[in-house]
Amino acid sequence: MSLSIANLTRRFDQTEVLRGIDLDIRQGELVALLGPSGSGKTTLLRIIAGLDWPDAGSLTVGGQDWLRKTAQERRTGFVFQHYALFPHMKxxxxxxxxxxVLPxxxxxxxxxxAEKVRELLHFLQIDTLADRYPTELSGGQRQRVALGRALAISPQLLLLDEPFGALDAQVRRDLRRWLRGVHEASQTTTIFVTHDQEEAFELADRVVVMGAGRIEQIGHPDEIYDHPASDFVARFVGLTVELPxxxxQGRAEAPGLDLAALPRRAMADGPATLFxxxxxxxxxxDPAGPFHVTDVASTGALLRITLQGPGDCRLEAEVPRRTLDRLELGQTVSLRPEAGRLFPGQQSPRTAAAPTPISAFKEQRL
Structure with a gap:
C-alpha cells in the first residue's frame, strides 16, 4: 500500500512533538525514520499504526482516510524492540x-x-523452533518470531520500532541482511524507526531524517551521506569537524587549508562553515602550517590526530597509518579536505538546530 501524510502535527501539553510532517511512501518501499531520541519518529510511527492520533493533518493509505479507522481496522503489522511475545505460547x-483474533x-x-504458520516458519528459516517457548530462544530468534507474527495477518503496512535495538552488534548485522531479503521477497510496504545511521543506510530504499519534530531531509542513503541538506543533518551523519x-566567487578559502578539491558553490561571498x-x-x-599536532593515537589501521589551529580551532583527523610519516607532538601541518559540505554563515554547534531535550517529553510507547 502507498501512504501519504500531509501537515501532520502532534502536541503533548506545551511541547510540539510533530511540526507539520509531509511524507509520501510508495507501494513496496522500505523507508527508515532516522533521528535522535526526541525527534518525533516513534510518535509518527504510532500515529500510522493507530496507537496515537494527531492534532491536525491527514493520513491516507491506499487512498483511504486512516484517521477514521481504528488500529484493528488498519491491519498493520507492528514489531517492537522488545519482541512482546507471549511467554506462555509456543x-x-x-x-x-x-x-x-481476527473478526x-x-x-x-x-x-x-496452520498452513500459514507453516509457510512463515519456513520463510523466516525458523522451522525447527516451532514448538519452543520464547524463553528458549535467543534474541535474534525472538525477533524473527515477532516478525512472523506481524506478517501472518498479511498487513497493509509493516511497522518496526527499533527492531534490533536490544541485540548485540553481530546479531544486528546478520538480521539486517536477513530482513532486507525478507522485504524483497514479500514486497510489503515497510517503515522502521531507528537512531542507528548504519542500520538505516544499509536497509532502507529511502531515509527520512527527523529532528525536533520536523523532517530535515528525505533521500537515498548515498544522497544524504554525500549531500546533507542542513547543518543538523550534516552533524547527524558524521560531519563532526566544523571550520570557519x-x-x-564560489570558492571557499581559509588560512592553512588547501580547499582546491572542493567544488565551486553558488553561495554569496562572506563567512561560511565547512563541515x-x-x-x-x-x-x-608543513613548517609554515597554522595547525599543530597536540595528540596522535593509533588504532592499528588508522592514526587519529588531534590538531589545534588559529582562533582556538580544535579538530580531529583520521588517516591510514601507513600513508603518513611519523608525526611529532607540536609539529606544524596544513590540511587538505578531500570532501565536505558548505553552509552559509559561521555556525556554532551550541546554536545550531538541536532535538528537543528528552526530558521535555517522552515519546509514548507500548
Missing part, C-alpha cells in the same frame, strides 16, 4: 495469534491458519 502459537468473518479456518571559511568528516582530511607536514 512459537507456532505466537505467530498464529493475530489470525486467531469471525475475516478469520481463516484452523487448517488454513570565507566564500569568494567535514575526520576521514576526509588529509594532513600534510
Amino acid at each position: 512459537v507456532r502459537d505466537n505467530i498464529a495469534f493475530g489470525l486467531t 469471525r468473518r475475516d478469520r481463516p479456518s484452523s487448517p488454513e491458519i 571559511v570565507t566564500m569568494r 567535514l568528516r575526520p576521514s576526509d582530511i588529509a594532513v600534510q607536514p
